[in-house]
Amino acid sequence: MDSAHSTGPTGDYAEITYAVADRIATITLNRPKARNGYTIRMADELAAAFDRADADDDVRVVVLAAEGTDFSVGADLSGGGFDFDAEAGPDPHWQEPAGRCSRRVFLMNKPVIAAIQGASIGGGLTITLPADYRLAASNARFGFVFVRRGIYPEGASAWFLPKLVGLGKAMDWMISGRVFGVDEALAAGLVHSVHEPEELLGAAYELAADLASGTAPVSVAVTRQLLYRMSNLDSPFPVHEVDSRLIASIAKNPDAVEGVLSFLQKRPPRFQLRASTDQPDFLPWKET
Missing domain, CATH: 1.10.12.10 (Lyase 2-enoyl-coa Hydratase, Chain  A, domain 2)
Structure with a gap:
């Protein structure tokens, strides 16, 4: 991308960054020390950033990326629980955090390309399922590990995943909760292409530039x-x-x-x- 035509990270974001260059918005998970474990705040910031990209007619494509060696290891509850009182329970309209992001990506008017490196686990994987493309680094590994934690699939993943890979493979991955590698993800159609880690973002931007200029x-x-x-x-x-x-x-x-x-x-x-x-x-x- 041409930095002379870019805007740097802007907006009141603490756990992501947002930048635009050459009609491509880049939304980046930015908690590398926590392996980009997502929080309530990150989920809400992601939804707001996708709102922003969708409203900007100068943005044609969105790249969803991550700082550090991992895309996201899933929910990080170390800073506390959910955003409701545990005793009183949630408001009837409460939405779990991963779904706040995946619902917004589903509604996008613009293509979304997820660039995934390292671990993409649990909610750190479900938020990518509504993306139009998932490009993976050769070191990527994936897991819908919910049943191994005694919890449940999130991010509306039980709706998205079978549409991408078929019900049989979705059952295998979700019922076993096992972690699997990039070759299996590619063969099943979960990811579209595999790249060396240092070439991953370049491949995402090359695809984004083609979509931005030709569609x-x-x-x-x-x-x-x-x-x-x-x-x-x-x-x-x-x-x-x-x-x-x-x-x-x-x-x-x-x-x-x-x-x-x-x-x-x-x-x-x-x-x-x-x-x-x-x-x-x-x-x-x-x-x-």
Whole structure:
């Protein structure tokens, strides 16, 4: 990335950093001495940072990374328990911390690339499942270790994981709670590619740059949510109804014209529509 066009870590963050360069936002877990164990504060800061990236039309892609040798070893409760009184119990609307991040990533209009090195365990793994890409270092290792701690899967991982790797592999990993290596993760489709540790971030930024320069923001936002929200319906017909309205709308879509012209003229596209304001108003999830 070109540092001359970047903004350094900004905002009132204590346990993450946030920076933007070349239309790529980098959100970095920043508790390396604690192996990036996540806390209530980190979970809330992550959700706020994804809010910020999604609201910024100059940001096209988000890279989720981590300082230090490990991505995250999961929940760190050493500073106390949850953010509710243990005797009184939580408010009915309380959300567990990992889910505060994974829910927000699910709702993103922009692609998210997780760059994972070292240990990615428990909630330190579940928060990456809604990402569009997971790139891993060759030294990465993974574990949904909840049953070995007497606790339960979090981050809505029981919904996300089977969609990525199938129910059988999700059962194996979650019911056994075993730690597994990067080769098994790659073979199952949990990660998209494997890189040497020193090359991991470079690979993530190379992918991010391609997405930022070559794809249309509204097309990406709509396609991402089509896949997440409609791919599990019990027939293709509701999806085709939405498809038909979307395809009909391209007659008045300047990005569609630009996409064709840029291809014919063999030049990079200059898409104008914004994901924050220009998505079709008839999308079914807009009503929820």
